Amino acid sequence: MLQRVVRSTVIDAPxxxxxxxxxxxxxxxxxxEVVERSRIEGTDRSDQVGCVRAFTLKDxxxxxEQLIALDEREHRSTYCIVEATVPLRRYVATVTLKPVTDGxxxxxxxxxxxxxxxxxxxxxxxxxxxxxxxxxxxxxxRFLQRGGDHGAAGAAAGSFPAALPVPCRRICVRAYGxxxxxxxxxxxxxxxxxxxxxxxxxxxxVNYLDVYLRRGRMPAMMPVEAGRPGxxxxxxxxxxxxxxxxxxxxxxxxxxxxxxxxxxxxxxVRSVPVAWVLPxxxxxxxxxxxxxLLKGLTADCLLHDLAPVRAGTRLLVHAAxxxxxxxxxxxxxxxxxxVIGTVSSEEKxxxxxxxxxxxxxxxxxxxxxxAVQRLGGADVIVDGLGDAARDENFxxxxxxxxxxxxxxxxxxxxxxxxDQLVAKSATFSRPxxxxxxxxxxxxxxxxxxxxxxxxxxxxRRPVIERHALDAAAEAHARLESRATTGSLVLLA
Amino acid sequence: xxxxxVSSVIDASADTVWARIRDFNGLPxxxxxxADSRIENQEPADRVxxxxxxxxxxxxxxxxxxxxxxxxxxxxxxxxxESPMGVAQYVATLKxxxxxxxxxxxxxxxxxxxCAEGREGELTEGIGGGVFQAGFxxxxxxxxxx
Numbered sequence: 130m131l132q133r134v135v136r137s138t139v140i141d142a143p144x145x146x147x148x149x150x151x152x153x154x155x156x157x158x159x160x161x162e163v164v165e166r167s168r169i170e171g172t173d174r175s176d177q178v179g180c181v182r183a184f185t186l187k188d189x190x191x192x193x194e195q196l197i198a199l200d201e202r203e204h205r206s207t208y209c210i211v212e213a214t215v216p217l218r219r220y221v222a223t224v225t226l227k228p229v230t231d232g233x234x235x236x237x238x239x240x241x242x243x244x245x246x247x248x249x250x251x252x253x254x255x256x257x258x259x260x261x262x263x264x265x266x267x268x269x270x271r272f273l274q275r276g277g278d279h280g281a282a283g284a285a286a287g288s289f290p291a292a293l294p295v296p297c298r299r300i301c302v303r304a305y306g307x308x309x310x311x312x313x314x315x316x317x318x319x320x321x322x323x324x325x326x327x328x329x330x331x332x333x334x335v336n337y338l339d340v341y342l343r344r345g346r347m348p349a350m351m352p353v354e355a356g357r358p359g360x361x362x363x364x365x366x367x368x369x370x371x372x373x374x375x376x377x378x379x380x381x382x383x384x385x386x387x388x389x390x391x392x393x394x395x396x397x398v399r400s401v402p403v404a405w406v407l408p409x410x411x412x413x414x415x416x417x418x419x420x421x422l423l424k425g426l427t428a429d430c431l432l433h434d435l436a437p438v439r440a441g442t443r444l445l446v447h448a449a450x451x452x453x454x455x456x457x458x459x460x461x462x463x464x465x466x467x468v469i470g471t472v473s474s475e476e477k478x479x480x481x482x483x484x485x486x487x488x489x490x491x492x493x494x495x496x497x498x499x500a501v502q503r504l505g506g507a508d509v510i511v512d513g514l515g516d517a518a519r520d521e522n523f524x525x526x527x528x529x530x531x532x533x534x535x536x537x538x539x540x541x542x543x544x545x546x547x548d549q550l551v552a553k554s555a556t557f558s559r560p561x562x563x564x565x566x567x568x569x570x571x572x573x574x575x576x577x578x579x580x581x582x583x584x585x586x587x588x589r590r591p592v593i594e595r596h597a598l599d600a601a602a603e604a605h606a607r608l609e610s611r612a613t614t615g616s617l618v619l620l621a
Numbered sequence: 622x623x624x625x626x627v628s629s630v631i632d633a634s635a636d637t638v639w640a641r642i643r644d645f646n647g648l649p650x651x652x653x654x655x656a657d658s659r660i661e662n663q664e665p666a667d668r669v670x671x672x673x674x675x676x677x678x679x680x681x682x683x684x685x686x687x688x689x690x691x692x693x694x695x696x697x698x699x700x701x702x703e704s705p706m707g708v709a710q711y712v713a714t715l716k717x718x719x720x721x722x723x724x725x726x727x728x729x730x731x732x733x734x735x736c737a738e739g740r741e742g743e744l745t746e747g748i749g750g751g752v753f754q755a756g757f758x759x760x761x762x763x764x765x766x767x
Contacts (some may be wrong), residue, residue, distance in 0.1 A: 138722035139630055227729070230749075231629035231757060236727045238718065266722060570750065574742075 135240040136262035160272035218244040233378025276382040299396035301358035305345025308605035318398035321373035330365040332419035335617035362394025366418035390563035397621040420591040420616035425579035436509040440465030445507035450477035452616040458486040463587040498524035627753035633764040635719040708734040
């Protein structure tokens with residue numbers, strides 16, 4: 130009678146990471162402690178169906194096994210023993226992985242059937258179940274935890290013992306004011322608390338919001354008190370150092386980005402809630418992620434939720450050559466919109482045009498309404514200018530137009546009365562992008578749309594101006610001078 | 622064909638979880654989004670082919686036919702006959718697998734369906750999050766969470 134053994138577990142890592150190890154038929158001597166040595170016979174590759182691996186076990190036994198099925202879609206590998214010094218006959222085993230979507234973990238199912246010499250059934254069942262399968266679960270778990278599948282990156286992560294503070298560099302604001310208040314200091318990043326992920330940040334995105342925080346325009350968001358400096362910054366990309374209790378699906382060495390509603394990103398190491406963390410596709414570099422994440426998510430909300438843009442929509446984008454501006458120009462034009470942009474110089478006009486902005490208005494004094502009305506008026510305005518352009522924006526709006534106030538570079542908008550809107554049957558909104566990525570599934574879904582738009586060219590690779598983290602003051606001065614094009618990124 | 626797949630880990634044995642969800646007429650007992658349920662024509666709830674007729678808490682009426690039930694595989698497959706969701710050829714499967722490590726349960730809930738173009742995201746999120754994951758969350762609360 131055939132014996133049957135089934136064992137299963139849950140591994141705290143995403144399925145792609147577990148599968149990358151399991152699908153390699155020659156990987157066991159790197160992670161399974163009973164296997165001393167593994168090699169593939171002949172010149173076959175280790176994912177070639179039909180290949181044979183020769184195992185030498187630590188206890189001196191010798192086993193040859195053949196891969197008889199490999200299924201990338203079902204994450205399934207089936208193999209049999211062709212020759213062994215242990216008395217397992219007609220042994221066929223199958224490993225199947227399934228994603229645990231709740232927590233981004235992996236369900237691992239390992240089963241086999243085999244025959245044994247009479248009287249050895251129980252002994253051999255237990256040897257397979259505990260000695261091979263359950264031991265394998267534990268061994269692979271530890272292998273992934275120490276980043277064994279990541280090579281150098283994992284080794285580096287492993288050199289920081291978990292649950293200890295890690296030295297870090299961060300930008301501190303001890304009094305609101307001009308760029309010079311951004312002062313780099315040495316500090317310590319405490320270990321991640323429950324539900325937190327500690328990140329080694331390599332690229333940090335600079336946004337105009339950071340300028341408002343530094344100037345003290347939003348003291349509730351970034352308080353600055355004696356002995357308790359504020360650190361600006363909403364987004365960064367890098368790798369996972371370690372995770373706190375209750376965090377699933379992220380391991381040291383994983384490449385991630387983080388974005389959230391509480392500032393603090395201008396730092397080389399910091400802990401954030403797991404809800405802010407998203408894995409990065411391999412083709413998206415750290416500096417590209419930092420340059421694009423908040424700006425891309427903003428564009429995604431604007432174009433898909435707040436003002437659904439269709440073929441023929443006339444979209445007015447201010448600062449069209451800025452970080453958000455360039456993303457909007459490219460993405461909206463790929464949706465068929467007619468993009469009208471304002472910029473402050475001819476050089477920026479060329480850049481905006483190259484990103485799909487059809488009509489570019491060069492103005493340094495916020496005069497654009499007449500030009501926009503000659504094109505039929507704006508169905509949607511994305512406004513980062515604020516009060517100095519308030520009357521011009523209203524004049525530029527088409528009937529039934531939607532005015533989205535995203536920022537206030539020239540100062541807070543004077544009150545707008547509902548009766549003013551009725552004159553144009555207009556709508557006005559003042560969105561905060563973090564409310565549109567408040568749950569992790571929504572964040573992951575929107576970020577996936579941004580990376581996919583980047584991959585297929587609907588948005589261009591961002592134009593990036595890079596500064597060292599220590600030179601944050603210089604980066605802010607550049608951003609406020611209106612001299613920059615594209616996105617600013619701090620490298621830590 | 623749109624496919625939705627949600628899976629979770631529940632801290633109870635597959636036998637125990639199955640006992641709570643096996644009853645095709647029992648959704649209101651364990652799923653927070655379901656208000657009431659009855660089986661049409663007074664048929665038994667484990668007769669393959671029977672139709673459950675129920676209301677969601679927001680008032681929607683749904684009729685679903687049991688297509689397969691396996692106490693051996695801990696699995697149940699059903700199709701939607703009538704619903705306000707705007708889906709066609711909707712077939713879903715709820716399946717449990719024992720996790721030998723710790724005596725827990727791996728629970729999978731998946732569906733395939735057709736829908737109008739442009740509604741894929743909204744329906745995927747509503748069904749995957751609002752129905753499947755919400756059901757698993759309720760089971761995790763009920764059985765405690767490891």
